[in-house]
Amino acid sequence: MSAEHAERRDTEHAERSAAERRDGAQVSTAKPAEADEAKTPELVIISGMSGAGRSTAAKCLEDLGWFVVDNLPPALIPTMVDLGARSQGNVARIAAVVDVRGRRFFDNLKQSLAELDAKEVTRRTVFLEASDDALVRRFESVRRPHPLQGDGRIVNGIEAERDLLRELRGDADLVIDTSSLNVHELRAKLDAQFAGEEEPELRATVMSFGFKYGLPVDADLVVDCRFLPNPHWVPELRPFTGLNEEVSGYVFNQPGAKEFLDRYAELLQLIATGYRREGKRYVTVAVGCTGGKHRSVAMSERLARRLSDEGVETVVVHRDMGRE
Template structure:
């Protein structure tokens, strides 16, 4: 911990502790830093969510003078927080005077940092604010265009210091995410995370399902007395289900379809998908099919979680 000597009124010397720099922490790894800023309505929230999906630790509306502290905490995380993204916007306009000092401190810490500035034309920003029926945060008693003009003036210097400026006037959400993916995803393709959920139709469709698969075309093990007490996780039930005509073919072809859909989801910036697999009660056929389907997706490079929503119901 560094210390600064100060002179008291009585002539005595006192020590004032100063925050430790990241490189002073034993074994510290200085995290990479991205500062996201720009015009309100230009897509800062989308940019933050995109980086979060890419594995960045995202902090929204952090006062600029706290950025070095955030980097220090990341450095002390033993590599658990290797990439930090901070959103700085006009909600923290009283803190912008401290931004230059914070950036100077970061340079002293040898932090690899980038500033991403998002902007859009006045026409595009007015249209976006009017579509959500919300005022611009700086318009006060004036018009939306007055708030936009005030914000441009406030952020002019920061825009000049930006490492990456993206004009989102003609971009949709997916196109903006694609641009950010190209900048920050690295060599690896962004991951798709899938939840495969078995369910029973008699208990209702899962409200968060993106895709729904119906296994009720297969014979129901419920009507086989020796299989009724078991679930689709058991070998006995699974063998029964996949020995039925069409079961293996359905699994093969639906897996191929999901691989095609997954590639499209990645291109469109979708990172999470829930596949709901249903049968009558959610205990036998849907569970067995979900287990196999999840294993296929996992083997294909998709991070997969299995949830059996209704398996424990009577």
């Protein structure tokens, strides 16, 4: 190899190394830019009087897709928001329940809110209120003391809590008086505020089962398919299940099978509308036959498909299909 060729090779190698270093530097400088794009999650602070419905409000927001933290010390709220910002969009909305159970930390709330405002975090405060009479009745019905009553009476604890929360109530974005509201009415008010333009989502579980093994304890609705002829008595179909196309075809070729599916799917649409209106988010439909292997499995699959087509998030479970 000539000296001139060797020199040219070394020069090319040096140029490639420099280019690679430049590319590496460009890649490394791009990472902070991506980190800067982290989106700060939306924050809702749920507070208010003990017994006024904070737990119900928290469950409602959780059903609407919010990440809910109960009894979070106020000093940790900014930290929780920072963690949500680093979740790559997995935690876009946070709801923090703050109340007098964390009274040792309650003085830190002002400082935490000021820190969030400095970071321009989008936040709202929901304050749940109720009359003294309503709160006393609720505490007496569950036979629990008020968190601040100490050696005194329930009304003493309520009075002390009102004094402690007076300023927070005045600064709240939304105050809801639950004195005359039931659980469903409170959920409806929160849905109207936080569900957005979309209708609250309903999730359904369609479960096939065998009556001879007992009714599912968690069933909201029970469907009986035993009026249809049983494929068990057809020798060539007996070894298979309702997931088999031949078994499913046999079931839905029977008189009344398709009509039953159509009518019950229509009924579920009506029920689903009422469930959404009443704040119910989950429903379990149990579809039964004798052994839970043929008819109920085939009907469950078709019914779940119909619900999914109607926009209901649906899961299918075959409880007894594997039993002999």
